[in-house]
Amino acid sequence: MLFVHAHPDDESITTGGTIARYASEGAHVAVVTCTLGEEGEIIPPELDQLGSWAGDQLGGYRIAELAEAGAALGWAEHRFLGGAGRWRDSGMAGTQANEHPRAFVRGCFDEQVGQLLSVFEELRPEVVVTYDAVGGYGHPDHIRAHEITTAAVRLAGGVRRLFHTVSSAEATARGLADLRRDEKVPFRVPSDEELPVTPDADITTRVDIAAHRKAKFAALRAHRTQVTVGPDCFALSNGIAQPVPHTEFFVLVHGPSEGAETDLLGGLPPC
Numbered sequence: 001m002l003f004v005h006a007h008p009d010d011e012s013i014t015t016g017g018t019i020a021r022y023a024s025e026g027a028h029v030a031v032v033t034c035t036l037g038e039e040g041e042i043i044p045p046e047l048d049q050l051g052s053w054a055g056d057q058l059g060g061y062r063i064a065e066l067a068e069a070g071a072a073l074g075w076a077e078h079r080f081l082g083g084a085g086r087w088r089d090s091g092m093a094g095t096q097a098n099e100h101p102r103a104f105v106r107g108c109f110d111e112q113v114g115q116l117l118s119v120f121e122e123l124r125p126e127v128v129v130t131y132d133a134v135g136g137y138g139h140p141d142h143i144r145a146h147e148i149t150t151a152a153v154r155l156a157g158g159v160r161r162l163f164h165t166v167s168s169a170e171a172t173a174r175g176l177a178d179l180r181r182d183e184k185v186p187f188r189v190p191s192d193e194e195l196p197v198t199p200d201a202d203i204t205t206r207v208d209i210a211a212h213r214k215a216k217f218a219a220l221r222a223h224r225t226q227v228t229v230g231p232d233c234f235a236l237s238n239g240i241a242q243p244v245p246h247t248e249f250f251v252l253v254h255g256p257s258e259g260a261e262t263d264l265l266g267g268l269p270p271c
């Protein structure tokens with residue numbers, strides 16, 4: 001199984017429970033991260049000078065955060081697309097960082113697809129997971145990760161299923177309602193409409209990760225420059241509470257659907 005993500009933290013935020021579950025069940029799980037997250041904001045004030053506005057050392061620091069998260073989730077392999085530092089975090093849409101000469105979104109599309117195909121040839125994934133066409137919430141690096149992964153799966157031929165990681169509208173609304181009742185939540189709890197979600201009618205696959213939430217929270221804590229963990233929730237540097245459902249949600253976009261209702265590998269005959 002191969003998870004293709006844009007920044008160090010995305011793998012834990014969107015698919016951390018699924019990675020931990022399949023790794024614990026003996027699947028060979030690998031993660032590709034396309035950038036080092038150099039343009040991220042920084043939560044702990046004592047680390048502020050690592051930022052791109054100062055020492056520009058955040059990318060290197062996030063490599064260590066990612067390694068810690070990987071140890072918590074138990075993946076077998078990790079690769080940076082094109083090698084660590086090849087593609088730079090492009091920053092949020094419309095920021096100056098989009099123009100950086102190494103910005104991921106400015107990179108040669110065919111070169112990036114070729115680099116991902118090299119990982120496919122090395123690891124030969126049966127199942128690939130990435131973002132949907134809007135990158136979950138519109139980040140340009142997420143959209144580019146979706147685009148190169150879609151192209152690579154089409155060209156590679158050997159991938160049996162491709163899924164998009166999504167957030168369930170119903171699970172998010174239930175989770176936010178629970179957080180509104182918890183006075184210990186140290187973050188602003190958003191309205192249901194503020195978080196990007198997918199209608200549950202569009203979701204094809206629901207992976208139970210209840211037994212792996214502890215590992216997911218450990219991985220979220222590892223990304224300390226980007227994530228603060230609260231009681232049964234977390235927040236990014238924007239201080240907006242996000243629930244952590246006991247399920248992670250996916251939309252199957254390539255491959256046989258039979259058996260995929262609760263298992264990314266379900267119903268796939270042995271190779």
Ligand SMILES: CC(=O)N[C@H]1[C@@H](O[C@@H]2[C@H](O)[C@H](O)[C@@H](O)[C@H](O)[C@H]2O)O[C@H](CO)[C@@H](O)[C@@H]1O
Pocket residue numbers: 007008009010013037038039040041089090091092139226236237238239
């Ligand atoms: C989860 C994710 O994709 N994080 C990205 C994102 O970070 C957000 C960004 O800094 C935004 O301005 C903040 O309000 C928000 O709280 C952050 O999560 O974009 C960063 C820059 O491209 C990236 O490094 C980070 O991994």
Ligand SMILES: [Zn+2]
Pocket residue numbers: 006007010139142
């Ligand atoms: Zn991201």
